[in-house]
Amino acid sequence: MAIIGGGGGRAAFDPSAPTEAKNQLRTVARLLPYLWPAGRTDLKLRTFASMAILAAAKILNVFYVPFLYRDSVNQLSGVAQAVAVPVVLVLAYGASRIVVLTANEVRDGLFVSVAQNAIRSVALETFRHLHALALRFHLDRQTGGLSRVIDRGTKGIQFLLNFMLFNILPTLVELGMVVAVLATLFGFWFAVITLGSVLAYIGYTIAVTDWRVKFRRAMNSADSEATTKAVDSLLNYETVKYFGNEEHEARRFDESLARYQKAAVRSQVTLSYLNIGQTAVVNAGLAGVMLMAADGVVNGGMTVGDFVLVNTYLIQLYQPLNFLGMVYREIKQSLVDMEVMFDLLRVNTEIADKADAKALIVTDAAIEFDHVWFHYNEERTILKDVSFTVPAGHTVAIVGASGAGKSTISRILYRFYDVARGAVRIDGQDIRDVTQTTLRAAIGVVPQDTVLFNDTIGYNIRYGRPDATVAEIGEAARLASIDEFIRSLADGYETRVGERGLKLSGGEKQRVAIARTLLKDPPILLFDEATSSLDSHTEKEIQGSLRRVSANRTTLVIAHRLSTVVEADEIIVLDKGVIVERGKHRDLLSRNGRYAAMWAKQQEAALYEARLAEAVGA
Numbered sequence: 001m002a003i004i005g006g007g008g009g010r011a012a013f014d015p016s017a018p019t020e021a022k023n024q025l026r027t028v029a030r031l032l033p034y035l036w037p038a039g040r041t042d043l044k045l046r047t048f049a050s051m052a053i054l055a056a057a058k059i060l061n062v063f064y065v066p067f068l069y070r071d072s073v074n075q076l077s078g079v080a081q082a083v084a085v086p087v088v089l090v091l092a093y094g095a096s097r098i099v100v101l102t103a104n105e106v107r108d109g110l111f112v113s114v115a116q117n118a119i120r121s122v123a124l125e126t127f128r129h130l131h132a133l134a135l136r137f138h139l140d141r142q143t144g145g146l147s148r149v150i151d152r153g154t155k156g157i158q159f160l161l162n163f164m165l166f167n168i169l170p171t172l173v174e175l176g177m178v179v180a181v182l183a184t185l186f187g188f189w190f191a192v193i194t195l196g197s198v199l200a201y202i203g204y205t206i207a208v209t210d211w212r213v214k215f216r217r218a219m220n221s222a223d224s225e226a227t228t229k230a231v232d233s234l235l236n237y238e239t240v241k242y243f244g245n246e247e248h249e250a251r252r253f254d255e256s257l258a259r260y261q262k263a264a265v266r267s268q269v270t271l272s273y274l275n276i277g278q279t280a281v282v283n284a285g286l287a288g289v290m291l292m293a294a295d296g297v298v299n300g301g302m303t304v305g306d307f308v309l310v311n312t313y314l315i316q317l318y319q320p321l322n323f324l325g326m327v328y329r330e331i332k333q334s335l336v337d338m339e340v341m342f343d344l345l346r347v348n349t350e351i352a353d354k355a356d357a358k359a360l361i362v363t364d365a366a367i368e369f370d371h372v373w374f375h376y377n378e379e380r381t382i383l384k385d386v387s388f389t390v391p392a393g394h395t396v397a398i399v400g401a402s403g404a405g406k407s408t409i410s411r412i413l414y415r416f417y418d419v420a421r422g423a424v425r426i427d428g429q430d431i432r433d434v435t436q437t438t439l440r441a442a443i444g445v446v447p448q449d450t451v452l453f454n455d456t457i458g459y460n461i462r463y464g465r466p467d468a469t470v471a472e473i474g475e476a477a478r479l480a481s482i483d484e485f486i487r488s489l490a491d492g493y494e495t496r497v498g499e500r501g502l503k504l505s506g507g508e509k510q511r512v513a514i515a516r517t518l519l520k521d522p523p524i525l526l527f528d529e530a531t532s533s534l535d536s537h538t539e540k541e542i543q544g545s546l547r548r549v550s551a552n553r554t555t556l557v558i559a560h561r562l563s564t565v566v567e568a569d570e571i572i573v574l575d576k577g578v579i580v581e582r583g584k585h586r587d588l589l590s591r592n593g594r595y596a597a598m599w600a601k602q603q604e605a606a607l608y609e610a611r612l613a614e615a616v617g618a
């Protein structure tokens with residue numbers, strides 16, 4: 001098992017390796033249950049059958065096939081003078097080779113379900129876990145990188161399972177059997193030279209491969225770097241054009257490509273060193289053993305058939321070793337890839353349900369922010385002592401300059417982040433004490449920036465409630481004032497929206513977002529500048545429907561344009577994370593403070609806009 005351990009083999013060459021070896025063993029151990037999956041008798045049978053077939057084929061291959069060959073040779077080279085064609089022997093030889101090779105294929109066919117089942121389970125577990133991790137984790141990571149981690153990790157599983165079971169393990173067993181046969185038939189030295197040459201081969205391969213690993217690593221990292229850059233650059237297609245930076249992007253991409261090229265060349269050249277050395281070791285061993293066999297034939301004691309037999313054994317042994325360098329390297333790589341993937345599974349999610357988390361029980365859907373303090377990073381406090389309530393069925397608006405912390409309030413209510421101090425409660429229940437699923441089911445969010453799935457408009461609206469009927473989807477679209485637009489499209493609800501919804505305008509996307517939230521039909525609504533990217537005409541239209549749907553629901557409206565919050569039950573003015581004013585529209589105006597100033601400024605702008613429109617129209 002020294003080779004499989006990988007780390008075990010490596011430890012001999014790298015004194016700093018023992019913890020790495022331990023990690024690798026742990027990674028291999030994580031895979032073992034998948035070979036014998038609980039409750040899957042069918043898969044257990046498959047594992048068992050493929051191992052049995054493997055054993056049978058190996059035995060046939062060591063104890064039977066080579067002897068048929070030897071005996072045929074002996075008959076032909078005839079110590080017996082009358083040379084008869086050894087028909088039976090030759091046919092038996094051919095037939096048993098067919099059996100052995102077919103058995104290998106049958107074995108692979110049987111086992112593939114087991115391997116694929118392992119891959120599916122692990123990939124699914126990782127995917128679920130990624131969704132369970134907090135928003136902060138995802139903002140810090142590159143999504144393209146994450147999907148590659150899963151991709152490589154699952155490939156690693158497949159490789160490891162296949163090669164561990166069907167290449168390395170059986171080769172080692174075969175080595176043992178052949179050495180035993182040689183020792184019994186021809187004596188000690190045949191066994192020693194054979195074993196010695198194979199061990200030298202393995203040792204050389206591992207040493208050189210370990211040395212080469214860094215070039216492969218460099219290749220891989222340059223490869224992911226190039227991919228990440230290319231994806232990011234293409235996602236920012238429009239931005240690249242706005243600044244005429246195609247050349248800049250190409251240069252950045254080419255830097256990674258050049259690094260990849262350099263590493264790839266060194267990797268290929270060192271592979272040749274490996275191959276040359278391997279050939280030398282193998283053939284020296286082969287020549288040595290054959291010299292001894294030739295000597296045995298000349299000096300009696302051995303037949304020509306024996307000479308051929310020895311040769312056959314060695315070739316048979318060396319054959320799977322041909323790929324040893326690749327296999328060893330890939331196994332190590334697989335172990336690393338799998339470790340990275342399993343490490344992801346070990347990342348603790350920052351926002352987790354408490355062990356005794358209960359379902360949120362919504363009675364009135366009243367929201368309470370109780371002396372909330374919050375920061376994304378220690379150095380900078382975003383919300384300072386924010387307190388307010390949204391009584392059942394009421395609408396509270398939060399207004400303030402960009403960067404004041406308005407969206408942060410919505411993220412906290414949705415529990416993408418936990419507060420640093422204070423508490424947020426819904427109907428008296430601290431949102432940290434209830435399950436995230438029930439909390440989020442109770443809140444409908446129309447975010448500031450809507451991102452859509454690369455699918456049809458219909459799919460994106462239905463996302464609000466997957467079991468909604470076509471009629472309900474149409475009704476939601478009508479309420480969000482987008483039904484008419486969708487119908488005007490050639491493909492209607494089947495129109496595809498493009499990656500991230502880029503084929504729709506900001507206003508259209510936002511209306512799709514409103515429609516799907518209406519479909520979700522939650523007791524609490526959260527609009528984060530939900531109408532900010534609509535023109536004032538459409539905004540008025542949607543304001544009407546928003547007002548209708550929020551009439552008897554608890555609603556938190558975050559707005560930049562004050563004209564949209566005039567009717568709120570309470571308006572909260574937020575400035576740099578502090579509530580500086582609060583009250584109804586009229587009260588705030590008469591107070592002549594911050595709100596009044598903002599209002600005056602926006603009225604002026606609106607007036608100017610209206611005059612401009614008039615002038616253009618005239």
Ligand SMILES: Nc1ncnc2c1ncn2[C@@H]1O[C@H](COP(=O)(O)OP(=O)(O)O)[C@@H](O)[C@H]1O
Pocket residue numbers: 139376377382401402403404405406407408409
């Ligand atoms: N994930 C984040 N990590 C660190 N800082 C953030 C993060 N998200 C927002 N901020 C910062 O928090 C402040 C408030 O942001 P936000 O609540 O989005 O403001 P707005 O009132 O415009 O909605 C901003 O200064 C912003 O830069």
Ligand SMILES: [Mg+2]
Pocket residue numbers: 406407408448528
């Ligand atoms: Mg915002």
